[in-house]
Amino acid sequence: MHIPFVDLKSQYLSLKQEFDEAILKIVSETAFIGGKYAKAFEESFAEYLGVKHCVAVANGTDALEIGLEAIGVGEGDEVLVPANTFFATAEAVGNVGAKAVFVDIEPNFYNIDPSKVEEKITPRTKAIIPVHLYGLPAEMDEIMAIANKHSLKVLEDCAQAHGATYKGKTVGTFGDVATFSFYPSKNLGAFGDAGAIVTNNAGTAETARLIANHGQIAKNRHSMIGRNSRLDGIQAAVLSVKLPHLESWLEARRKNAALYNELLSDTGLQLPLAPQHSRHTYHLYVVQIPNRQAVQQKLSDEQIETGLHYPTALPFLEAYADLNYQPSDFPVAHAQMDKILSLPMYAELTEEMIEKVCRSLKNAIVMSAAN
Numbered sequence: 392m393h394i395p396f397v398d399l400k401s402q403y404l405s406l407k408q409e410f411d412e413a414i415l416k417i418v419s420e421t422a423f424i425g426g427k428y429a430k431a432f433e434e435s436f437a438e439y440l441g442v443k444h445c446v447a448v449a450n451g452t453d454a455l456e457i458g459l460e461a462i463g464v465g466e467g468d469e470v471l472v473p474a475n476t477f478f479a480t481a482e483a484v485g486n487v488g489a490k491a492v493f494v495d496i497e498p499n500f501y502n503i504d505p506s507k508v509e510e511k512i513t514p515r516t517k518a519i520i521p522v523h524l525y526g527l528p529a530e531m532d533e534i535m536a537i538a539n540k541h542s543l544k545v546l547e548d549c550a551q552a553h554g555a556t557y558k559g560k561t562v563g564t565f566g567d568v569a570t571f572s573f574y575p576s577k578n579l580g581a582f583g584d585a586g587a588i589v590t591n592n593a594g595t596a597e598t599a600r601l602i603a604n605h606g607q608i609a610k611n612r613h614s615m616i617g618r619n620s621r622l623d624g625i626q627a628a629v630l631s632v633k634l635p636h637l638e639s640w641l642e643a644r645r646k647n648a649a650l651y652n653e654l655l656s657d658t659g660l661q662l663p664l665a666p667q668h669s670r671h672t673y674h675l676y677v678v679q680i681p682n683r684q685a686v687q688q689k690l691s692d693e694q695i696e697t698g699l700h701y702p703t704a705l706p707f708l709e710a711y712a713d714l715n716y717q718p719s720d721f722p723v724a725h726a727q728m729d730k731i732l733s734l735p736m737y738a739e740l741t742e743e744m745i746e747k748v749c750r751s752l753k754n755a756i757v758m759s760a761a762n
């Protein structure tokens with residue numbers, strides 16, 4: 392049995408007729424960019440999250456850049472970013488002319504460690520980007536308290552955490568602004584690139600919308616230098632078909648994670664933990680394995696695909712080589728790099744598939760230990 396790491400086709404087939412009709416409608420109406428379908432999705436996504444404004448853009452990386460600009464981050468500013476996240480989080484900071492300052496992660500939850508934030512704050516620090524990595528909310532009470540104390544802006548990177556909640560509140564509603572990606576394999580994914588910026592602040596939303604559409608306040612009136620980052624009609628239509636199903640897909644992910652947890656409970660592996668007050672939405676199901684490379688190879692031999700998120704923590708990437716970071720600068724992020732392994736995780740996984748992954752994983756661990 393081949394078990395892919397992600398399976399976008401099953402989800403497409405499960406709603407095929409709806410998708411096909413929605414896409415054909417866009418094509419026949421030539422409603423290709425923005426317009427009423429984008430607006431309809433913005434409104435329903437804002438309502439789903441419980442936030443006042445949603446500005447749909449072309450992808451999650453643009454959302455980060457535009458979100459940062461909209462809260463006033465730019466040249467000369469420093470922005471605090473977790474050492475373990477997808478590169479785009481820090482890349483966006485660089486692209487608006489600011490400097491990403493990395494903060495180590497918590498040992499148990501993979502997110503930014505609030506106890507290590509304050510030591511990184513300087514007079515230049517303008518904002519902090521908590522990332523709700525793998526679908527688990529960052530510790531927002533502590534982060535908001537530090538931000539308030541030091542007058543920092545907060546941008547939540549929710550690319551992996553649509554619908555995750557912290558103390559009963561949806562992520563994306565805590566900071567000044569929040570960003571989402573709808574890359575096809577995300578928990579809510581389009582059929583191409585797509586992203587969104589959400590906020591409760593009308594001014595921030597207005598600025599973001601202006602930046603994303605050439606600074607155009609009215610036809611042929613450009614009030615500032617913006618850019619082109621808009622949502623396609625087809626992506627909007629696909630997302631609107633999917634949004635009503637998101638909750639059931641997230642529950643399916645949680646059920647799958649619970650079964651993994653149960654079947655792997657006797658392995659001694661570090662399984663993904665979640666604090667009581669958080670609803671983890673398992674964009675990724677990440678375990679830690681001492682001899683990861685051998686185990687991953689054995690799983691691959693058995694046609695079980697796995698992933699690494701992320702094999703190199705950000706401070707140690709070539710892009711930041713000139714900063715010459717040492718493992719001891721980010722001990723937690725560095726120590727887990729060679730141990731983390733992401734197992735297949737999606738709503739459509741069957742019990743049989745999860746059982747097979749767990750059996751093969753246990754065998755692989757025993758075999759690679761014997762070698």
Ligand SMILES: *Cc1c(COP(=O)(O)O)cnc(C)c1O
Binds near residue numbers: 450479573574
């Ligand atoms: C996917 C992702 C992004 C970037 O989103 P794109 O839509 O691919 O540009 C940013 N941050 C995190 C944490 C992500 O996982």
